[in-house]
Amino acid sequence: MSESYLPIFILFFVTLGIGGAMLGLAYVLGPRKPSAIKEMPFEFGSPNIGTARERFSVKYYVTAILFLVFDIESVFIYPWAVLFRELGWFGFVEMLVFVAFILVGLVYVLRKGALEWE
Amino acid sequence: MVPIGVPVEHVIALAVALFVIGVLGVLLRKSVIVMLMSVELMLNAANLLFVVFAERWGVARGQTISFFVMAVAAAEAAVGLAILIGVFRTHNTTDVDELRDLLEQS
């Protein structure tokens, strides 16, 4: 019974080991000379403005929601692409219909102005 | 796919545990976002069950269902977040206990 979990345990410990080794070795081997600038969170190289705990604009949520919806469509498109030849014309037409639906959604989103930032 | 040989009962137990955690999350937590996450957890528990039973019966049906459930979960999350934004705009809170405009008037 327990040996059937062996692959999972191996995966678990290898993952844990790699992550731990990276952090641990950097901690042990790396030279450390802390300074105020180095302690600052890294944000694409430019100085920080304000804290990270302020409210974000609601526009980010709209973008995130739209991303979520369009992103999940790839769940269907990927297996379809793998089996493209076996599915034949029926699969092709079906996917065209599916993409047409997404396209209508996209037109709606564009016209609604949800993708404009200002 | 090479079967890894984990007993089916264990996976079922995991799915049930996930589902129960989700149910408790919806019933006990007050933050709408956490409740939403709990519902997603329940859907994923069902997904896990579908996949493991598909393996057991050797039919592809359960696997395809899990794709549909993922799409439904995404749509649900999108609608849920949109509704949540609407609530936050009008009520300035995401705590369900503070939403009490609709109460019994008797």
Added chain:
Amino acid sequence: MNISDALAGMPQILPMIAVIVGGLVTMLMAVARSHKDPEHGQLTAGPFVAVALVSLVFALFLLTQIEPQAKAVWGGTLAIDRLSLVGQGLIVVIAALAISMGAASITTQGIVRGEYFALSLFCVSGMMLMVAATELLTFFVGLEIMSLAVYVLVGFRRSDRRSQEAALKYFLSGAFASAFFLFGAAMVFGATGTTAYAGISTSAQKLLSGTAFPMQTLLLVGATLCVVGFAFKIAAVPFHMWAPDAYQGAPTMVTGFMAVTVKAAAFMAFLRFVLLALGDGSTRHVPWIVDVLSLLAIVTMTLGNLSAVLQRNVKRMLAYSSIAHAGYLLVGMVGALERGEPAVQGLVFYLFVYGLATLGAFGVLIALERKNGRHDEMLINRFAGVGFQHPALGVAFAVFMFALSGIPPTAGFTGKVLLFGPALDAGHIGLVIVAVLNSVVSVYYYLSIVVYMFMKNPPPRQSTEPRVFSPWLTGALVVTTFGVLIVGMMPQRWIDMFAKLV
């Protein structure tokens, strides 16, 4: 499946396609004028209603063209038997009336968005899929298409606190219920290895006659979770908590729509699940399902009616009334499990009558709302003297209330006779007695509104804001009023329409 099979199966799904195309067209129409152009922002409801009605009427026409057959089509996922076709037709007709009523409100209440029509049509397509589904996944997808659209419709008044709150509460409990259903479906799939109702029925018979412990338990727990999911959607006690809030907070036009169509779709899908997956049409594999449903029916009617008596807000009162009606319909379901055909006929006929009367009642509420009256609370004293000021509306409302309480000569009486008859036939005397007593209780609160309308003086100070008016609303109200009366006085033709459903 290859392309010729798909083309051969096309006519059977054309009605749904027609509705979906209507939804897409209205969705694009809603954004046809640029959002940056405020002076063109004022949309008129006319073109939207026209497109919506054309697609619904066309769908109805297509439904009448399909030859019913017992075998499921599209790889065993969709039924085109009489229950499916008549059920879809029922939903399409009721939705057409509801959408016409909503057209009046679309230019008031601060709602000027054409998305109302698109969402309603998508919702209808989901319901049609639910009613036709003979397989768990297909049903689930239909359920979600319907539910997601309804959640958004409930929260349609973006600036209204109550509307937003209602949408959130409905969404959370609805998503919770869907997850229950899905988990149950996964268990049923695990026990039987299939998601098709026919296959589930066959394996269930085998499993439940034997003593295979783990699989039997899995199947029963799964089926129970599915039933819980259904009970949520039809708002049966104790899974009804969302209904009063959602009904009260939603814009009135949406309340009317969802009170009728969501319940009808969920009930017909529930019926198919219980009859064909947990039985094989005439026999039941799970013997205690009748007791469970009887208990649910008794609790639902009693609690629904007693709570309705206490309400001062008419929308909330009608919400509890719709819960009570879920209880009556469950009595019909018990009859359907025991007696099959005549009870199914009675159940669907009652759904039709309940639909007309409830929709009509909400139509009158829409007509009484003030233009721009965003925070209109439909309290009962708002109805004082309405019968004198607007006699036609008053009489129509009285007709709907008589129908809902089951007083002849309205269709409500005929409906209740047909609904309770089979259960009585099958020996569920106690259940039917409770149902009849409940109907008597319901007369009190239904008629109290009529009393306010015709026997109390209107309040001295009244808002001068103009009332909502639209020819679409008037038309739909005329149809529903005369529908309730004509079906009640000449029932036979209409009852025949619902014959031989299973």
